[in-house]
Amino acid sequence: MNYTLEKLKTCRYLYWGTFLFLGFLVLLGLASSAYMEHEGHYVTGMNNQIVWGLPHIFAVTLIVIASGVLNIASMSSAFDKKLYKPLAPLSALFAIAFLVSGLIILVLDLGRPDRLIVAMTTYNFKSIFAWNIFLYSGFFVILSIYIWTMLDFNVSKFSSVVGKLAFGWRIILTTGTGSIFGFLVAREAYSTAVLAPLFIIMSLLYGTAVFYLLLRIISKMQNITIPSEITVNIRKLIIIFLLANIYFLILYHITNLYISKQIAIEKFILLDGGGYTTMFWLGQVGFGLLIPLFFELTNKDNRDFPLTLTSIMVIVGGFFAVAVIIIGGQAFPLNIFPDHTIIESSFFDNNIHGYTPSIYEFGLGIGGTSLALIIILILITNLKFIPAKK
Amino acid sequence: MAGILGVEAHDGNPHVSPGKSKADSQEACVEPTDLMRKEHYMFLLHQRDETVIDGVRTKQHSLANCVDCHVSYDNQGKAIPINAEGQFCQECHVKTATNITCFSCHAAEPRYPKHKNITSSSVKEINELANNITYDK
Amino acid sequence: MINRRKFLVKSATALAITFVVPSIISNKAHAKKPLAEKVSDKQSWGIHIDTSKCIDGCTACVDACNEENGLTGFGRPETDSQWIRKVTVKSNTTDKITTMPLMCQHCENPPCCDVCPTGASFKRIDGIVMVNQHTCIGCRYCMMACPFKARSFVHETLTQQNTNAPRGKGCVESCNLCVNRIDHGSETTACEDACNNLGHSAITFGDLNDKNSKISLAMNSNNPRRLRNDLNLDQKVFYSNI
Ligand code: SF4
Numbered sequence: 038m039n040y041t042l043e044k045l046k047t048c049r050y051l052y053w054g055t056f057l058f059l060g061f062l063v064l065l066g067l068a069s070s071a072y073m074e075h076e077g078h079y080v081t082g083m084n085n086q087i088v089w090g091l092p093h094i095f096a097v098t099l100i101v102i103a104s105g106v107l108n109i110a111s112m113s114s115a116f117d118k119k120l121y122k123p124l125a126p127l128s129a130l131f132a133i134a135f136l137v138s139g140l141i142i143l144v145l146d147l148g149r150p151d152r153l154i155v156a157m158t159t160y161n162f163k164s165i166f167a168w169n170i171f172l173y174s175g176f177f178v179i180l181s182i183y184i185w186t187m188l189d190f191n192v193s194k195f196s197s198v199v200g201k202l203a204f205g206w207r208i209i210l211t212t213g214t215g216s217i218f219g220f221l222v223a224r225e226a227y228s229t230a231v232l233a234p235l236f237i238i239m240s241l242l243y244g245t246a247v248f249y250l251l252l253r254i255i256s257k258m259q260n261i262t263i264p265s266e267i268t269v270n271i272r273k274l275i276i277i278f279l280l281a282n283i284y285f286l287i288l289y290h291i292t293n294l295y296i297s298k299q300i301a302i303e304k305f306i307l308l309d310g311g312g313y314t315t316m317f318w319l320g321q322v323g324f325g326l327l328i329p330l331f332f333e334l335t336n337k338d339n340r341d342f343p344l345t346l347t348s349i350m351v352i353v354g355g356f357f358a359v360a361v362i363i364i365g366g367q368a369f370p371l372n373i374f375p376d377h378t379i380i381e382s383s384f385f386d387n388n389i390h391g392y393t394p395s396i397y398e399f400g401l402g403i404g405g406t407s408l409a410l411i412i413i414l415i416l417i418t419n420l421k422f423i424p425a426k427k
Numbered sequence: 428m429a430g431i432l433g434v435e436a437h438d439g440n441p442h443v444s445p446g447k448s449k450a451d452s453q454e455a456c457v458e459p460t461d462l463m464r465k466e467h468y469m470f471l472l473h474q475r476d477e478t479v480i481d482g483v484r485t486k487q488h489s490l491a492n493c494v495d496c497h498v499s500y501d502n503q504g505k506a507i508p509i510n511a512e513g514q515f516c517q518e519c520h521v522k523t524a525t526n527i528t529c530f531s532c533h534a535a536e537p538r539y540p541k542h543k544n545i546t547s548s549s550v551k552e553i554n555e556l557a558n559n560i561t562y563d564k
Numbered sequence: 565m566i567n568r569r570k571f572l573v574k575s576a577t578a579l580a581i582t583f584v585v586p587s588i589i590s591n592k593a594h595a596k597k598p599l600a601e602k603v604s605d606k607q608s609w610g611i612h613i614d615t616s617k618c619i620d621g622c623t624a625c626v627d628a629c630n631e632e633n634g635l636t637g638f639g640r641p642e643t644d645s646q647w648i649r650k651v652t653v654k655s656n657t658t659d660k661i662t663t664m665p666l667m668c669q670h671c672e673n674p675p676c677c678d679v680c681p682t683g684a685s686f687k688r689i690d691g692i693v694m695v696n697q698h699t700c701i702g703c704r705y706c707m708m709a710c711p712f713k714a715r716s717f718v719h720e721t722l723t724q725q726n727t728n729a730p731r732g733k734g735c736v737e738s739c740n741l742c743v744n745r746i747d748h749g750s751e752t753t754a755c756e757d758a759c760n761n762l763g764h765s766a767i768t769f770g771d772l773n774d775k776n777s778k779i780s781l782a783m784n785s786n787n788p789r790r791l792r793n794d795l796n797l798d799q800k801v802f803y804s805n806i
């Protein structure tokens with residue numbers, strides 16, 4: 038296919054309108070975070086029981102998406118699919134934007150964000166968290182080089198090598214993100230090896246959905262049509278990833294059911310966890326997997342609208358999936374005394390922990406997400422990322 | 428344990444903190460005054476790791492002892508937090524526009540502020556008070 | 565003018581003499597470490613809790629800890645710090661009810677330290693697990709990792725901290741076995757003192773490496789176990805008669 042890359046050339050009002058709207062949300066996010074840091078975390082819904090909350094759901098979702106959106110570029114570079122080559126720069130750009138914003142949310146939620154420099158200079162190499170900081174910065178560097186090789190024809194011969202490197206790196210990166218939870222020996226919900234592949238497959242699914250959605254928006258703004266081969270292909274991918282996701286989700290829960298000490302937490306998530314059970318079945322499974330699957334299986338003629346709807350649902354479902362993993366895993370009390378029932382404790386050892394996020398956490402999450410979008414908007418307006426027919 | 432920066436140790440730049448401190452009556456600080464002025468944070472930084480990680484509890488460069496000695500007392504004999512406006516730490520740090528983060532965690536008052544009940548602000552009494560603050564068992 | 569530390573140590577000694585059966589005190593009580601000396605692995609500090617002596621409804625140890633470390637709450641139990649807490653459990657098989665204090669178990673293989681990105685959570689060479697609040701960034705990963713929920717995050721701005729227990733907003737904290745007291749030569753922790761003070765003597769602190777220390781002797785005459793032994797964390801806090 039013959040193509041060139043162009044800048045975004047949309048009407049000025051639309052551009053500035055979007056820019057100001059997103060910018061406003063970013064400022065709101067910053068304000069929320071500043072307030073949280075100034076007052077202390079007691080103003081949030083997080084406490085000593087639920088120590089990671091909404092910001093972490095946003096951040097993990099964004100980071101998972103970051104590695105997933107790169108999928109499109111990987112298919113062109115690592116699997117040599119010519120079809121996706123024109124879209125590869127966009128895909129890499131999305132990856133950077135989501136990665137950066139996910140990390141910024143994480144940092145702004147720290148108890149001492151002012152000590153970021155400590156986090157960047159003192160490493161505990163036993164900590165998977167510290168390794169993740171490496172993985173993230175490495176990913177950032179590789180992606181930047183990758184984009185450069187794609188945009189600058191002088192160095193384009195390296196593009197495929199760097200692309201393959203990026204592909205490998207992102208698999209490790211998602212495994213690393215999943216392992217953050219996998220290393221928590223005492224939290225029953227997380228102690229299974231299936232969590233890492235589950236995260237990889239989640240990233241592929243959400244990333245593809247996000248990519249399609251953004252592509253749709255950009256093509257609307259740029260007034261171009263998405264070639265039908267792309268739509269056909271993306272629909273196929275989404276179906277495959279949905280099925281794979283369902284498969285790994287079943288595998289994850291079956292494995293847990295086989296480990297006898299994990300039956301209690303399974304029962305909690307699947308049956309009697311109240312809000313968490315609802316989030317799992319309605320949000321993660323129904324809204325995020327089954328209904329989209331149904332939509333796509335019936336979408337035989339590859340229409341855009343159902344695919345858009347599917348993508349939105351998948352992303353929302355993904356958000357719930359991460360929420361179930363992060364919050365659900367903490368809500369269930371720790372098994373400190375096996376074979377005993379805790380009947381009294383001043384520290385809520387015998388309660389299912391509730392979590393009601395505050396507006397500030399939500400603001401931070403939305404602000405971070407908007408940051409990703411505004412980065413994309415600024416870069417595609419100023420650099421040539423959008424493919425066009427020659 | 429010696430004090431820091433007596434009135435005369437300020438090189439003609441008198442101690443302006445309201446109230447009186449034990450340090451006011453001391454000849455010299457734990458290190459030469461000039462050095463302390465420029466490098467006190469280096470001593471503290473060094474000591475902090477030794478103390479937290481290795482359990483070294485010597486008093487010479489201990490922040491707690493800086494506070495005990497340099498904190499001023501008001502006319503009622505009550506200790507004024509050392510990072511309060513115009514007080515020993517704060518005054519300089521404001522002038523040099525450097526944040527002191529120590530006191531977001533560390534006590535800004537001497538070890539036994541609640542046990543004090545003196546009424547006179549005379550240097551003599553402050554001195555007595557100061558002498559009664561002991562660190563080592 | 566009473567020097568508080570002197571007072572504490574003196575009263576601790578007095579307590580030990582009054583309330584602890586004198587024979588279990590080691591004849592050669594460990595030599596006090598000079599303040600300038602670094603701690604070493606010669607000692608391995610631990611706590612033994614005889615739950616049969618712990619009284620339902622008594623919170624003396626908790627109160628003493630709060631006093632010693634200046635843990636004044638804000639009336640918000642979900643976010644206020646608790647370094648030590650009382651829990652009451654019932655056996656699923658025998659219906660036996662046990663009440664006991666629960667705090668950081670000072671794991672030999674501490675998950676909190678394994679996960680901490682900056683190494684702020686660390687195990688001192690003498691076995692005390694604590695947070696270096698100079699380098700803690702407040703990520704709370706250690707709280708996620710601790711199997712005993714032993715840690716608290718400081719959720720609000722603090723003022724009026726105790727000199728001997730610096731602590732502040734945005735960092736994680738937990739029981740540090742009264743590290744400041746111990747380094748100054750005390751042989752008891754605040755919780756132990758308080759428990760002894762009431763004549764319950766359920767808590768015994770001491771050097772696990774010293775075969776004649778009060779903790780070693782208390783452990784010999786009981787059948788101490790670690791919580792969640794299956795996790796192989798080799799904690800230094802032991803419980804008897806659960
Ligand atoms: S009990 Fe928890 S906080 Fe204490 S050492 Fe073990 S893992 Fe760390």
Ligand code: SF4
Nearest residue numbers: 680700701703704706
């Ligand atoms: S909260 Fe502090 S001590 Fe805990 S893991 Fe994070 S940096 Fe380490």
